[in-house]
Amino acid sequence: MNIHMIEAANARLSGNRRRTQILNSPFLDEIAGRRVYVKPECLQQTGSFKFRGAYNAIASLPEAIREKGVLAYSSGNHGQGVAYAARMFGIRAVVVMPSDAPNLKIENTRALGAQVVLYDRASEDRAEIGARLAAEHGLTLIKPFDEPQVIAGQGTIGLEIAEQARLRRVSEADVLIPCGGGGLTSGVALALEAKAPGLRPRPVEPEGFDDVTRSLISGEIESNAATSGSICDSIITPRPGDLTFPILKRLCGPGIVVSEADCLCAMATAFTRLKIVAEPGGAAALAAALYHGDAIEGDAVFVVVSGGNVDSAIFQRALEEWG
Amino acid sequence: MNIHMIEAANARLSGNRRRTQILNSPFLDEIAGRRVYVKPECLQQTGSFKFRGAYNAIASLPEAIREKGVLAYSSGNHGQGVAYAARMFGIRAVVVMPSDAPNLKIENTRALGAQVVLYDRASEDRAEIGARLAAEHGLTLIKPFDEPQVIAGQGTIGLEIAEQARLRRVSEADVLIPCGGGGLTSGVALALEAKAPGLRPRPVEPEGFDDVTRSLISGEIESNAATSGSICDSIITPRPGDLTFPILKRLCGPGIVVSEADCLCAMATAFTRLKIVAEPGGAAALAAALYHGDAIEGDAVFVVVSGGNVDSAIFQRALEEWG
CATH class of the missing domain: 3.40.50.1100 (Rossmann fold)
Structure with missing residues (x-):
């Protein structure tokens, strides 16, 4: 895996993927206490970065x-x-x-x-x-994450964030990424290493499914006790991948763990302030930016909202409880 | 009012407004029976084209x-x-x-x-x-619509649609626009006249508040009987503007009238398929594209979703009834 594979992926995807625009809102900045730049991959073809x-x-x-x-x-x-x-x-x-x-x-x-x-x-x-x-x-x-060309494809998001940060004159910031098997996080990490080394990838996971966070602490692949039972189903996997984990270990800052309530609240905030639809797992990184600011460094933060494929019942629950 | 004012507005707005990306979905195309290109101004700063x-x-x-x-x-x-x-x-x-x-x-x-x-x-x-x-x-x-520089600012959406249509090789199509006082519609119409004359602006209004549609038929400014009582509040005005109506009359195709149920259903479809939040009035043109296809010409249609500032209660209603 290297940056050239991601650049080749970028050329293949050109004209086919949406180069999602950064969204922001003064209301989010106020909640977070820093500038929040959201990369809305829920607006990608098929509703997710996948x-x-x-x-x-x-x-x-x-x-x-x-x-x-x-x-x-x-x-x-x-x-x-x-x-x-x-x-x-x-x-x-x-x-x-x-x-x-x-x-x-x-x-x-x-x-x-x-x-x-x-x-x-x-x-x-x-x-x-x-x-x-x-x-x-x-x-x-076509494997979902532990596959070089899949990682390279997800890494194109990192190329875009690097450029979008440069245009905003942000050279140092955390980049928060919802993390399941690590395909998205490792791809983005490789792209940032090459193109924006001051941007630090941070995996974000739901409580009870924090295999990557624990693996980064122990230095070895750790597994989750359960692999179901979370509304954040889109980012639940048994353990980090054999290909993705070494990349995560080498390049990522510490993981951040958020609750399901954090995710639902972030979904409602994204509805009100950004007019986008986020799924619970897809909102995990936004939840970290908004409600776990102590875990983050810098006066700006980038956040990937990784998907928006959510049942209307769960979305309504987010609006009822937090809207 | 002329294209030079819109081009000057475009220069002023450069770097300040979001140049909203076109969204589409095979599911929308199937419902509409033609390609549907959505211009999501709900993702604009402050949640609307305004x-x-x-x-x-x-x-x-x-x-x-x-x-x-x-x-x-x-x-x-x-x-x-x-x-x-x-x-x-x-x-x-x-x-x-x-x-x-x-x-x-x-x-x-x-x-x-x-x-x-x-x-x-x-x-x-x-x-x-x-x-x-x-x-x-x-x-x-700062008047809301009957003001040349306001019309010119809204017209920048027309410049963007002209370019976005060109990139998609669409030279003839209807462009459906939620219409209140006509500031957005007249600005877009002027831009399309100059930059993409094969694209025809079509105002879309809610039932009972179809002043523009009736005015275009009679050739004179007609008023609405009521000015409240619709969930499409963002596009309800007493009558078309003195500045906007002559432009609408000269450049627009016939108006299209949609029901509140159409708008709620379009909101739910935008939630499911595009992952965007539309307000009822903002979804009027999308409703026309999806559920009033007989009123439209061509194998492609452009649709402006003009805003996303909707209370969560009304959004939940859309999801409950149509999600």
Whole structure:
């Protein structure tokens, strides 16, 4: 992994991804006690940053391999990113999803052009199904984060932040990033190392799922006790990746842990002040900027809002409790 | 009014307004039966396009006049735009608001740096109060729409749409615009006339408040029977302006009328598919694109979402009914 892979990803993504604009508000600055610059990846194609990595991974495949199609396991942001990117290339995408996944997610993934293969979580193994499909049809598996071209795609966000910080004359600041498996955080970290070394990446995680924060403290990969049961589902993974963790360890500042209530409150604040829709996990870094200012350094902070794919019931809960 | 005023406004606004990016979604295209390109001015400074006109009007004042301060009557988007633009110039802004305005609006306007002067709707006349304040302190009134430099500021949206359409190789399309007094629509119309004559501006209004649509049919200024009682409050005015109407008459295609339910449904769709927050009036043009496709021509349509300043209760209603 290096900056040249991210720059190559940037060239591939040019004209296909949205170069999301920085948003800010005097109201956020006042809450945070410093200038807050928000990178709204909820406004990205398919509603999350995942499109970048998915597109770049597919674009990087040799044409003869790519045209046979791709495969993903994900009912969430990565699955949608893979489905839409595959559609842009006019190739087949198969997304393997549990049969009890919410209907809307299944419908959306289909509507983005993917073939959805359902499996029974109790009696079937998705990896086995995926391996069989891949072997039968020559599909290539696009992993959600522990994959160099996915990391490189997410890293294009770091290139953009570096440039956007330069235009705002910010040379030193923390960059807060919602962190699951670490694909986004490691990609952004590599880009900032090369292009804006005064900007320090900081992973942000929900309480109870702070594997990266603990891993950074211990210096070794730590796991979460649970892998479900959080409204921040989009950034919940069992443990940091084998590829991503060494990058996080080398380049990131300490992790920051936020509560679910922090995330809901940040969603309501983003609604009121920025007019964007953030999902709970996607709002984690904004929550850290607004409500954990003591953990942050500098008079400016950059915040990635990583996605906006949230059920209206949870969004309404955020507005009811905090709007 | 001419294109040179809009180009001058564009130069003044450069670096101060957000050049809002076009958003789109395959799901919107499918509903509309054509490509839908959304210009999200809810993501503009202060949450609506009004900032552009307010900033330009203030920037256009001679410095000796400007430094004495400005005055606006508005508890809504225009008031916030004037307050924030005045703050950027470091000058005084007085906003005259009824004492029964929602507390949040009063607080927000104050938090943006304006001095709020409350009056009693039953016993006092805001114009009289405004005239007295203006005379006492030398404040300049910034009118909400029937003012050349305000129209020119809103017209910068038309310059951006012309360029954004060119990049997408769209040379003929309808451009749907939520329309109140016509400041936004007339400014955009003038810009499109000069820069993208194949793009046709179309005012969109809520049922019962379709003064512009009726005026375009009759060829003369028509008034609304009521001026309140709609959730689309941001685009309700008694009648089109004396300056704006001749421009609308010369340049616009027929108006389109949408229901409040259309607007709420469009808000929910914008939430789900674009991850933006639209206010009811701000969503009127999107509602026209999605649910009144028969009234539109061409295989692509541009849509201005003009603002996102909506109470969470009304937003929740949109999600409950249509999310």
